[in-house]
Amino acid sequence: SQQGEEDPQALSIQEGENATMNCSYKTSINNLQWYRQNSGRGLVHLILIRSNEREKHSGRLRVTLDTSKKSSSLLITASRAADTASYFCATDAIASGSRLTFGEGTQLTVNP
């Protein structure tokens, strides 16, 4: 598997439900960042979690990081139709300088 792989690839839920997306990576990291991308648009930064942090919240977003399992999850609570987008994790690996390595993304569809 490659650095920064998300699952599921696609997720379809009803408005009001929670959405959980997972990301796995292979190497040691400084931090992990989550981004949202609406179709054909730019990348919107959601949250950064450092390697020494286990959980972080921002509004309806909750991110966890388990460095022993090399995995992270993004939880969106009380989803809205406007949350429909692709969600990517990106890792800042210790060995890779300043680059971010992105995963394939999860396409989230929130049905009204």
Next chain:
Amino acid sequence: EPEVTQTPSHQVTQMGQEVILRCVPISNHLYFYWYRQILGQKVEFLVSFYNNEISEKSEIFDDQFSVERPDGSNFTLKIRSTKLEDSAMYFCASSEGRLNTEAFFGQGTRLTVV
């Protein structure tokens, strides 16, 4: 809220032509990046730039590519002789520092090489 701006939003060019993609990073940021996303694929790192020089580049960033900070605000990516496979969305990003700081991305320039 400060943001990274990119121009143009869409560029169509003939194969073999030179293109310059422009970016204005967030004003107090010191690190600048270019990434690209081929349609349906992952976002890929191209190059990072700090203190007026390239700090890191990927295998994709070959001699066809160059970056420049021509003045205090702009950051450009030049592709000297475009190929069909250069068609992609190109994203500029900037960050305040190198370690453990958020990288903020622009809206992207969609480059179509015909």
